[in-house]
Amino acid sequence: MIYHCNACKFNFSRYGEVTACPDCGSQNIRYAAAAERTEFLMYQDMIDQELAQQERMRPGSSGAA
Ligand SMILES: [Zn+2]
DSSP states (O other): OEEEETTTOOEEEOSSOOOSOTTTOOSOEEEOOHHHHHHHHHHHHHHHHHHHHHHHHSTTOOSOO
């Protein structure tokens, strides 16, 4: 489930019940709207690709675990 913090506009994903924003600690959170979920997932995808790229560029790493 993806949540949105109304206080700091932070989007975050958590399993189970969430009572406060992990970024600012505000309890003013709600489920993310469709557009916010899309944005969040695109951002996560970007980070994943960046990490994968760093992994490939690391010397001595075969890339096949
Ligand atoms: Zn927050």
